[in-house]
Amino acid sequence: MAMRTGAGPSTGSGRGNSATDPDDIIGKAYDPRVMGRLLEYLKPYRKQVAFAFVVMIVRAVSGLAGPTIIRLAIDEGMAKGNTALLGQMVVAYLLASGLNWVTNFTQIYTMAWVGQTLIYTFRTRLFEHLQKLTLSFYDHYEVGRIISRVIGDVGVMQEFVTWAVVGVFSDIFVLVGIIVAMLSLNVPLSLLTFTVLPLMVIVTAIWRRRARETYRQVRRKIAAVNANLNENITGVRVVQSFSREGVNAAYFDRLNREHLDANMDAARLSSLFFPAIDIIGSLATALVVGFGGVAVLEGGLTAGVLVAMVLYVDRFFDPIRDLTQRYNTLQATMASGERIIELLDTEPDILEAPDAIELPPIVGHVKVDHVTFGYSDGVNVLHDINLDVPAGQTVAFVGETGAGKSSLVALLSRFYEVKKGAITIDGYDIRKVKRESLRRQMGVVLQATFLFSGTIKDNIRYGRLTATDEEVTRAAQTVGAHEFIATLAKGYDTPVGEGGVTLSVGQRQLVSFARALLADPRILILDEATSSIDTHTEQIIQRALERLLKGRTAFVIAHRLSTITKADQIVVVSDGRIAERGSHQQLLARQGMYYDLYTMSFRREQREKALAELAEGREGVGSRG
Amino acid sequence: MKIADSQARRLLATMARYKKQVFITYFCLFVTIGLNLLVPWLIKLVIDQGLSRGDRALMVNIGLLILGLALVRGVFGFGLRYLTEWLAQRVAYDLRNELYDKIQRISFAFHDKAHTGDLMSRATSDVEQVQRFIGNGLLDLTNIFVLLVASLIIMLSADVRLTLLTLTPIPVLVLVTIRFGMNQRVLSKRVQEQMGKLSTTLQENSTGVRVVKAFAREDHENAKFNAENREYLQRRLAVVRSWASTFPFMNFIIAGSTAILLGLGGQAVMRGEISVGTLVAFNSYIVMLALPVQRLGFLVNMLSNAGASGERLYEILDEPSKVQEKPDALTLESVQGLVRFEDVTFAYGERPVLRHVSFTARPNEVIALMGPTGSGKSTIIALIPRFYDVKQAGRVTVDGHDIRDVTLASLRRQIGIVLQETFLFSATIRANIAYGHRTAPLDDVIAAAQAARAHDFIMALPDGYETRIGERGVTLSGGQRQRLAIARALLLNPRILILDDSLSNVDTETEYLIQQALSTLMQGRTTFVIAQRLITLKSADQILVLDHGAIVQRGTHEQLLAEGGLYRRIYDLQLRDQEETARYQPAALASPEPSTLSLSKGVEGQVGD
Structure with missing residues (x-):
């Protein structure tokens, strides 16, 4: 199977999941x-x-x-x-x-x-x-x-x-x-009664086979009904905007009716089966009463035996029915x-080396030495990468989507294993140290901020479980998250995640910054978010970033110009290779790939301006006045 | 419970539509019960008449009669089961259709508060509860009462004293089963809640696995899961205890009845007061009665669940839509596109979000709305297609018609909407573009896609316009989705257009394409745009600057810039921002906009979360 x-x-609940439905499975018992x-x-x-x-x-x-x-x-x-x-x-x-x-x-x-x-x-x-x-x-x-x-x-x-x-x-x-x-x-009467057994088994077997198919059909149809319902609840605003209520209702009615029909097929089957079993049971009783009664008259049987036989026949079919059900369970x-x-x-x-050592407190000097990496055999996404990042420096990675930036930073915390080459921190090969001791000294801030359900305090404390309330507050203050947290009704005890308040993208980011700050890692990995954030929050985040990166070795997948230009090193990644590296000025002067990337963004603005002027039927109006 | 009762009664009323089926079902039920009750009596005949009088023919005949009755019972049994299921499924079908229709048509005010998950759970599990009650629950209840009354009559007519004594344990059985039912209700709810928590913990752990790994918090997570899992174990064991202590005990109570019958009845047989046959028949009746009574606990549960579910269902079905069509609403024929807000004040709840808003948008004009978050921009555009009704003061007119006087469909047909969050349906690309104009020929669909700069990427998909998207289909990027939404609006060819020009998460090239598509879309229509971008503001015929629900400034970009005020401040805020970043740029490249420069955008496939 x-x-x-x-x-x-x-979905949150795994119950009623079609993948686990016993009837969906045909396999060995x-x-x-x-x-x-x-x-x-x-x-x-x-x-x-x-x-x-x-x-x-x-x-x-x-x-x-x-x-x-x-x-x-x-x-x-x-x-x-x-x-x-x-x-x-x-x-x-x-x-x-x-x-x-x-x-x-x-x-x-x-x-x-x-x-x-x-x-x-x-x-x-x-x-x-x-x-x-x-x-x-x-x-x-x-x-x-x-x-x-x-x-x-x-x-x-x-x-x-x-x-x-x-x-x-x-x-x-x-x-x-x-x-x-x-x-x-009574042997003869018993044997006579047992003749109905094979009939019972056959009817049950036929029913079981056919019932499984019908019930599978029912489940398929209800899944279609629910999927359509779910989609149209989610998209109800579009539905109403396009006045599609009538058409949709007709379509839903069709799905709903198909489900009804499938159910009725199943109902017909079980309505036939149970009375059939009842008739077979009655056949056994009739045999006992008819032949047994005659036997009593002929003196071969007592009235008590006859009654006992009728009572046993009544119970005969319970274990058979149960066994059928157990077969499905099995x-x-x-x-x-x-x-x-x-x-x-x-x-x-990735297994920990048996002789892995505890990584002592590090300063944060990271070296990537001839690293080649691929997610599956054969296809490599990084080729022969070399990097030397002195402690305390910030490296900004730029490049097209899929160039390999995210893979590169994932290797640093040993989420994946390098294929060739080595990554060392303060001279320690990361494969030779205990993973826990490595990750404890590294912080990761992801692009899509994930918060656990629990209070804001719990989420910040995730960075260091032993942190006191004051330390949590201080971390939030440092990244500028305290301001918005304080305005929430329950402050730091406000529940977030499932069933809690919904925080904006920017607010979630700030919480995750506080979380990372509390962990106080020597090395920080940051994947900047690309989603649009309003100007005010954007300013707070930029300030928070500066504080977060200060004094740490930082690797940033950068989208903000301010982050890029302030970095000690800019590394342009292209097709899994480092295409260029240097400071902003150096790279612009080179007029290479970075220059192109940069000016493409600039050209886009030019186009936009031209388009705007076209629409206005004017020309040459500079927006800076 | 009181309310739940009345809801249950309403649910019963839904069956009134199917009087004929209900009648036949209950007819089948009574026949089946009657035939069932006959069997013990026949066995009594065998024992008393056949055995004692040595009537062979009677014996064989009764054997055949039992078989014959079984066949007849089989036919009615089929009818009973089938029709019961039919009624249950039919009522569920009706309820689902009614719910669907209600949810589709009810105004936005309802959907603002409702959660998809909650609505889904009402449409699925609540409907199912009702269906189960109408199916098995109701029938079982009737079965128990008819059986109880009928067997009581039969037994009493045979021997009053013996009947009363034999049945003394039955009230205890009823009490035990009902108490069990109540208990079970509380316990299984607790189990479900805990299962929910367990699933959530697991789901969060898997979704947030990168955070867990990054902070090396595996042990912490193990402890968290273990605590929830242990609590689940405890709660399940409570259910098990309740089961184990109830069902074997119920069997014992029934056995108590039989023992009383055997002792007292046996003596009566010896005294010649009753026959052995009667004794055996009594025993059968006790068993026959005891089985459904044991289910009473579940039935009581089912009844109260169905009541509660019914309440939740009717809560939605009874909810009036805040936006109602007038009975004499006119059909709005093709319009010019003159939209006027006349002194509109509007509130979703208590606090007004729009105050005395008045403006006129002439045909083919572009009206840009701008202002801080929560200033009322979104509210203005939601009022034009009448997603909400202006109740407080003022009115919105299109070509001079108060929009409350025309039919919703005819109004919305004139309006195209493209918002930032693009919702597409799991259907083909063609069906999605033709969403507002179902019968549009393929050529028109293609033309719309071309104008929306979507044709090229569509043709690159495996099945072109017939490619399925969404669940079980191709996943499109944000930019592609946006262009499909633009094509969808274009095909509708509306006179009035509402859009949001913020483009996030798209690369430079796509942004340019979307910009072009939007310009095409806006041509020759009255356009309302929530403007985030300079280009839009500059091209607008009129900019309305909103603050706290009021229009604080209006005019063109140049006028407003010269005027100062909020517009100038928002503009300056961005400008100052740019100058900050400009310090890092060579002067020649200094650009006024935007503040965040995307050298690389999007999420990388493997690692980006």
Whole structure:
């Protein structure tokens, strides 16, 4: 069973995710490899499972005793006028029921406890494993898929552990028990009744196969309905602007009706199936009553046996139906299990060297020495890069989209491994130091600011978990974030992220600056945002940047002219190579690639001006007056 | 609960549309219950009449009768299940359509406050709750009550004392199941909440993986997840405890009934007061009754959930749209494009965001709106297509018609809108361009795309104009999306145009193309533009400078620059900014605009977050 190619929806909740839907999976019901791994996780709980098994047997026996006790009460008690025996049977019945109650409770609780605890362990282990994986994993594995593994697929296993592990045996045991009990009462009548079994199995099997297809169709249709709904809620302003309400409603009605029709197909199928099962069950009862009744008359059977037989036949079909359901659970578990195991078996592609040393406090002298790098085999995105950045310097990277700037800075914090060459910090090869000790001394500010849900304070403190409130405030003050935070109703305790207040792009950036500042890294990596920010915030951010970069070795993927011109070194990256390097003045004087990039931006303004003048029907009006 | 009840009643009323189906469904239900109740009675006959009197023929006949009844029951059972499902699905279908229509048509004031996620959850899970209730819930409830009453009558008619004694544990069963239902409701809600938190933690961790790695916070994240996961475990175990302690106990209560029957009934049999057959039949009735009663807990849950869901659904369905068409609204025929604001004062809530705004836009004029954030620019452009109604004072007219006197569709057909946030639908490029003019021939679509400078990139896509975009389709860049939006507006060929000229996240070349496309678009139309760029301001026939909801200055760029005031201040603010950056530039290259110079833009594929 191959992995689904599409990712699950990247919604917050993984429940109801189509990728984890048991019916969407056609696969083996039993895969020894997957089962072996799953049972491995069950091992620590083998005592509890064994206990549950014993309890299950007692439960099944006590459950099956009922009809036999009733038979004895009728045949031996009532028929023979034995009041004492009748009394004993009532007590026996109550005892059996009481035992059934206690064992049933114990079995459910034990297995549910094992199941839940196991799922808890499983999730935690999966999460911890995810933390070890590197960015190259996250580049290809979408968030939606991760959620559907950890939430959805693990949830499927819970079903399996809680109900199926003992349940399958319990069903088989009960089924065998009923067969034995019936046979012991009367062999010919039992055999006669068993003739309906194959019929039952066949009908169930046919139904299961067809039902799966119809239900898959239902899910597909409801997905289409919901997708359309979602899109038109999101785009409702466009819908109304273009007066498309009528057309859209007609289209939605079509999707909605297709869903209705698919549902009715499914309904027809199940409406046929359940009455059919009912008829087959009645056939068994009719056989017992007809032939059994005649047998009673002929003296081969007592009335009590007949009653007991009818009662057993009534219970006959419960374990069969359960087993059918367990088959589906098993199938889903195998598919989910396989996906989870695949994820667990994904090894992080950057491993810490066994003899990695703790990186001592650094000054921040970074050297990139003949570095070649590519994300996948064969295609390199960086070729033979050399850089020497003395401590405290700021390097600005410029170049076209896709030139390799982001890849270069990602290598510095060892998010990816270089293919050839080496990166050293204060002379230490970054592959030979502990990753944690490296990253602790490096700060990264990304273009799209990510904040966790929690308060603003929590988010700033993410930079240094032990920071005091005063230190948090000071960091915010230094980058100029304090001003806007103070205007919020709850100040630093204002919740952000999901369910919290929405901060503007500029405000989010300032928070992330404060976060980086609090970490007080010797080396700072910064990917400047390109989105438009209003003039006022822009000024604050520029000032914040200056403070943030001061006294640190900084690598900036620069978009702001002010950042570029103030840098100690400007590095122009093109096609994975360093095309030019130097100061702003030097590079302009060279009239090379930097000059072209720079003047292209300038020319754009010229064009704009020309266009404006054209529109005004005037010429030569300088905008600076 | 009171409100929920009344909502549940309203939901029942939605079924009134399908009286015939409801009638047949319930007819099937009664027949099925009746036939079910017959079986124990037949077995009683076998035992009492057949066995004791040695009537062979009766025995065989009853065997056949049981089978025959099963067949008849099968037919009605089919009808019952099918129609029940039909009713449930049909009501869900109706509700979904009604919701969709409402959401599509209700005015912007509603959507400003509503969240997509919330609306979606109402349209999906709330509709589903209602559907489940109308399907199984209602039927099960009816089933229980009919069964209870019918079996009580049958049992009472056989032996009053035995019936009453045997059924004494049943009220306990009812209490237990209802208490379980209530309990379960609280517990499963707590589980769901925690599952939400767990998912959020996981999602944030994956989305923010670069931050986690950059700060080397893996251990912290592990601890965070572990705490949520442990809480989830606790809450699940609470549910399990509730289950485990309820269902086995309920079985025991039923067994208690049987034991009473066996003891007291057995004695009665011996005394000859009742027959063995009656005893067996009693036992069957108890089992028959006990099963649905056990489900009562779930049903009570279902009922209150459906009530709550119904409440949430009707909250939307009952919400009046703030913008209503007059019953005698005129159809606005093709207009010249004369737009007037006459002393308009407007507020979304309490605080006015526009105060006494008056201006006239003559046909083919370009009106630039400028001012600080929150000064009222967006409000002005939202009032023209009547996304909101002017309630406070004043009026907006198009070619002399008060826009509240014309139909919404005919008004909006005259207006094209291109905003900064470009929303495209997951459909083909052609369908997106033709969004406002569905029947437009391909040639017109192409012409619009060409004018919008979008044709070239469209032709470079795998399927040209038939390329699907959006979900499961090609992803377009911001600049490409913007040009499609321009083509979409062009094809509509509106007399009045509303646009936002801010272009972010596009490279220099694209910016130039979009600029050209916008100039084409603006030709020969009355244009309102939220201006961010100098070029637009300079080309405008009239600039309205807004501050705190009032027009503080108006005129052309030159006039306003000479006048001083806010316009001059905003202009100077940018200018001073440029001079700051100009210090780093050789004098020859010093340029007046903009302050941020994009030597490289956009996100790099692999690492850019």
